[in-house]
Amino acid sequence: MAITTEPVAYVRGTPIAEQPPPLMARGWVAWVRENLFSSVGNTILTLIALYIIYLVVPPAIRFFFLDAVWTGSDREACLAASVGREVGACWAYVDAKFSYFVYGSYPWDERWRVDIVFVLGAIGIAWLLWLDAPKRNLGALYFFVIFPVVAFILLRGSTAVGLERVDTSLWGGILVTLVVSIVGIVVSLPLGVLLALGRRSRLPLVRLASVIFIEVVRGVPLITVLFMANTMLPLFLPGNMSPDRLLRPLVGVALFASAYMAEVVRGGLQAIPKGQYEGAMSLGLGYWRMMRLIILPQALRIVIPGIVNTFIGLFKDTTLVSIVGIFDLIKTVEVTLVDPTWATPVTRLTGYAFAGLFYFICCYGMSRYSLAVERRLAAGQKR
Amino acid sequence: MKRMIASVVVGLAAGFAATAVSAATLDQIKQKGFIQCGANTGLAGFGVPDDKGNWTGLDVDLCRALAAAVFDDPNKVKFIPLSAKDRFTALQSGEADVLIRNTTWTMSRDTSLGLNFTGVNYYDGQGFMVRKSLGISSALELDGASVCTQQGTTTELNLADYFRANNMKYEVVAFATSDETVKAYDSGRCDAFTTDASGLYAERLKLTNPDDHIVLPEIISKEPLGPSVRHGDDQWFDVVKWVHYAMLNAEELGVTKANVDEQLKSDNPEIKRLLGAEGKFGEAIGLTNDWAYRVIKHVGNYGEIFEKNVGEGSLLKIKRGLNALWTKGGLQYAPPIR
Numbered sequence: 001m002a003i004t005t006e007p008v009a010y011v012r013g014t015p016i017a018e019q020p021p022p023l024m025a026r027g028w029v030a031w032v033r034e035n036l037f038s039s040v041g042n043t044i045l046t047l048i049a050l051y052i053i054y055l056v057v058p059p060a061i062r063f064f065f066l067d068a069v070w071t072g073s074d075r076e077a078c079l080a081a082s083v084g085r086e087v088g089a090c091w092a093y094v095d096a097k098f099s100y101f102v103y104g105s106y107p108w109d110e111r112w113r114v115d116i117v118f119v120l121g122a123i124g125i126a127w128l129l130w131l132d133a134p135k136r137n138l139g140a141l142y143f144f145v146i147f148p149v150v151a152f153i154l155l156r157g158s159t160a161v162g163l164e165r166v167d168t169s170l171w172g173g174i175l176v177t178l179v180v181s182i183v184g185i186v187v188s189l190p191l192g193v194l195l196a197l198g199r200r201s202r203l204p205l206v207r208l209a210s211v212i213f214i215e216v217v218r219g220v221p222l223i224t225v226l227f228m229a230n231t232m233l234p235l236f237l238p239g240n241m242s243p244d245r246l247l248r249p250l251v252g253v254a255l256f257a258s259a260y261m262a263e264v265v266r267g268g269l270q271a272i273p274k275g276q277y278e279g280a281m282s283l284g285l286g287y288w289r290m291m292r293l294i295i296l297p298q299a300l301r302i303v304i305p306g307i308v309n310t311f312i313g314l315f316k317d318t319t320l321v322s323i324v325g326i327f328d329l330i331k332t333v334e335v336t337l338v339d340p341t342w343a344t345p346v347t348r349l350t351g352y353a354f355a356g357l358f359y360f361i362c363c364y365g366m367s368r369y370s371l372a373v374e375r376r377l378a379a380g381q382k383r
Numbered sequence: 384m385k386r387m388i389a390s391v392v393v394g395l396a397a398g399f400a401a402t403a404v405s406a407a408t409l410d411q412i413k414q415k416g417f418i419q420c421g422a423n424t425g426l427a428g429f430g431v432p433d434d435k436g437n438w439t440g441l442d443v444d445l446c447r448a449l450a451a452a453v454f455d456d457p458n459k460v461k462f463i464p465l466s467a468k469d470r471f472t473a474l475q476s477g478e479a480d481v482l483i484r485n486t487t488w489t490m491s492r493d494t495s496l497g498l499n500f501t502g503v504n505y506y507d508g509q510g511f512m513v514r515k516s517l518g519i520s521s522a523l524e525l526d527g528a529s530v531c532t533q534q535g536t537t538t539e540l541n542l543a544d545y546f547r548a549n550n551m552k553y554e555v556v557a558f559a560t561s562d563e564t565v566k567a568y569d570s571g572r573c574d575a576f577t578t579d580a581s582g583l584y585a586e587r588l589k590l591t592n593p594d595d596h597i598v599l600p601e602i603i604s605k606e607p608l609g610p611s612v613r614h615g616d617d618q619w620f621d622v623v624k625w626v627h628y629a630m631l632n633a634e635e636l637g638v639t640k641a642n643v644d645e646q647l648k649s650d651n652p653e654i655k656r657l658l659g660a661e662g663k664f665g666e667a668i669g670l671t672n673d674w675a676y677r678v679i680k681h682v683g684n685y686g687e688i689f690e691k692n693v694g695e696g697s698l699l700k701i702k703r704g705l706n707a708l709w710t711k712g713g714l715q716y717a718p719p720i721r
Contacts, residue, residue, distance in 0.1 A: 075698075081592050096434055105436035169461055172436070231469040234476035242478055245463065325424055325464045335425035335432060340698035343427070343588035345569065348562060 063088040064353065071095070078344045089350045093342045100336060101354070104172010104327045110164060113154045114175055120147055121182070129369060131376065144186065155179075168246035172327030174358065176246070180253055180318040180328065185311050187254040192261025193300075197291065199266055210262070217259035222320055225252040230324035249321045257314045264306040268299030301377045308370035312363045329355055408480055408612070408619035409453070409669050417459045420446035421479030424464040427585035428693035428701070429485050429505075438462050442483045444688040445504055445610060445627065449481065451681035452626050452674040471496055474613060481623055483610040485581075498611040501624035504685075505609075505693075506705035506714055508602035509541050510580035512587060515597050517574060522601035526551040529573040531564050533557065537604070538578055545603040565589055579606055584699040602705070621668045629675035631717035632657055633684035635708055640683040643676060656720045664720055675720075685715065 023029055036046040067088030069078045076082045078090035094101070103111050124147045127139035155171070157163040171179070198210030217225075229248035237243075272295055280290040300307070322331035333351040336342065412418050423430035423442060430440040447457035465473050465484060474482045475497060485507075486492070488500040511522050511530075519525065522545075532538050534557040546553045556573045558564040561582075568576040569590045578586065580602060587593050610627070612620050633639070636654050638646045646654050655661040658679075659672035666672060682688060689706060690696045707713025 075588065081594075100432060100434060100436050103436065105432055105438070108435050167461055169463060170436075227469075231472050234478050235472060237476075242476070245478075323466065324469065325466050327464065331424070338425045338427045338585065339431045339433075340427045340585060340588050343585065343698070345589055345591050347589070 074341050075344050090346050094354045097336045101173045105170040117151045173332040177329045181315045184253045184257045184314050188257035188261045191258035195262035196265035214259045226324045260310050264303050268303035304374050408616045417461050418450050419461050419480045421465045421482040422462040423484045428699045441692040445483050448678045448682040451677045455677045457681040485608045488607045488609050497614045500609045500611045502627045503607040503609040507579050507581050507606040509604040511599040512576045512583045522599045528575050529554040531556050531568040531573040531576045533564050541604040584701050628717035630685040633679050634686040643679045
């Protein structure tokens with residue numbers, strides 16, 4: 001039997017190049033099939049959603065960008081009759097009022113002081129929030145001790161350092177919104193932690209005081225607190241003693257936020273197993289060191305979403321101070337809406353859109369940052 | 384219920400205030416170095432901040448006139464923006480020295496709230512706006528019209544009274560906020576729009592085609608707006624009252640911001656007394672004798688601030704109407720200085 005060298009069948013010596021998976025199983029087509037049209041129900045929902053997007057997005061883009069007016073010096077620029085076409089958002093109005101939105105009635109020649117405070121504040125916040133920043137202890141000292149003092153002197157002015165005194169009734173706009181919310185945030189966290197610890201304390205007097213404070217404050221709407229502060233309080237005080245009109249709601253907002261913060265923190269404290277306390281005590285740690293080194297670091301990490309939630313809520317609640325005559329961003333926007341120079345049918349929408357954008361950017365920033373922190377602090381929990 | 388609570392609160396407040404605030408507001412003001420003026424939080428023509436954040440308006444200028452009279456500096460005034468809810472308590476508690484915030488002078492406010500109105504710096508009242516295309520020139524022709532108005536305000540009641548008194552039919556289209564009301568009127572939901580006349584002119588600018596609309600001449604309610612001070616301090620009451628009168632007298636005598644220096648040399652005895660060249664009228668109210676000169680020099684006479692803020696010099700273009708001097712058929716009448 002002769003052995004043939006000819007192969008019986010053709011066998012390819014090398015593997016053929018990999019083919020991409022079929023179009024239906026990869027890329028956007030597959031994604032769409034899997035996520036948007038996977039079932040009849042899903043398909044219907046997708047179509048409805050698409051229709052809603054179609055209804056909302058193109059007109060919004062048209063209004064805010066394509067038809068928008070970007071430049072102009074008064075209402076004529078944003079009137080359909082004088083422009084001769086459909087008019088969308090009147091950004092020229094925001095441009096003209098922008099400095100008022102930022103500084104309120106703060107004297108024109110003194111506004112550099114506010115700018116410095118903004119820059120100093122931004123440095124402090126970046127230093128604290130950037131987790132790999134050098135010397136963060138120093139950053140905390142700077143932000144919580146040095147910055148407030150410097151900012152107070154700069155904003156309010158002091159004859160001792162030769163800065164003209166600027167009354168808080170002239171402050172306004174984003175400046176006031178940031179002052180109220182940052183003071184609220186910075187005060188409410190430590191105060192909230194103390195109240196939470198107080199509520200779980202074994203000392204009856206401390207516990208009772210904390211419970212009463214938290215329950216009373218949470219049982220009263222913020223708007224009531226603000227009215228008490230700005231309308232009723234001056235009546236109870238002697239005529240020559242009336243605390244600053246901005247300080248009053250500031251204290252109100254801070255106390256209000258700390259009551260909510262206390263309950264958030266308490267939730268974290270309750271989630272810590274008893275073993276952690278016992279372990280800490282068996283190491284011979286006292287109450288404060290146990291809390292500082294063992295309990296609070298774990299408890300606070302658990303409640304980061306709750307804390308940030310409270311911060312975001314507080315940030316938006318600051319708009320309520322406008323009701324008691326404090327000129328925060330919303331109030332400054334509302335005031336410019338009555339200005340005849342810019343009275344047009346679209347001014348109102350534009351003004352509120354601007355305010356909405358500001359609040360969205362701030363709140364979204366906070367929430368993204370907290371997600372990143374959560375992920376980083378939860379590294380130990382990952383497998 | 385809300386109203387009841389409010390009146391209880393305000394009544395309480397009045398009680399406290401009587402003990403809290405002592406007399407001699409003028410001395411306190413001189414000591415502080417500025418006047419605390421309860422102001423509006425934003426009303427077109429009466430109190431609005433300009434692009435730089437400086438307050439402007441008819442009410443604002445009266446505050447500045449007070450500062451000019453006391454300190455010879457119209458900027459020595461601290462504006463306390465007050466909402467409609469906290470305006471009276473702010474005055475009663477002494478946080479504000481004077482309230483110049485488009486507040487209607489009514490009997491209950493003048494008496495039981497413990498306020499004293501010093502005069503009327505703007506005679507307002509409810510009016511109507513209609514489309515020019517309707518071809519109407521009087522509110523009496525509004526029979527059968529649909530009228531846009533804001534819910535739950537006295538506007539609605541005045542409207543009902545007016546139409547009933549004139550035996551006319553109408554249909555109310557009411558909305559919760561003034562913006563919705565304007566929008567509805569603009570989109571043609573109703574034939575007429577009603578609110579206070581000063582507000583009509585401001586709202587008109589927000590319409591798509593403001594020139595297609597007119598404000599009818601009839602005013603169907605009395606809304607005298609004026610400054611108010613606390614009960615029990617007659618000296619300060621006199622100052623606020625006479626600063627307003629001085630501005631009216633100045634207009635009547637033709638003394639303006641521009642010519643006040645020339646007028647100092649005038650032979651007219653009335654002008655001499657007004658500007659302090661003769662007599663000691665300023666000292667009588669605790670000021671200097673050139674108090675009125677200061678007011679006119681820094682702020683202007685009543686006609687000037689009217690035209691600048693709400694009249695022809697402004698976008699509102701409100702006619703003088705009831706606010707013209709008595710010599711020109713209006714109601715603004717100041718007692719003489721002598």
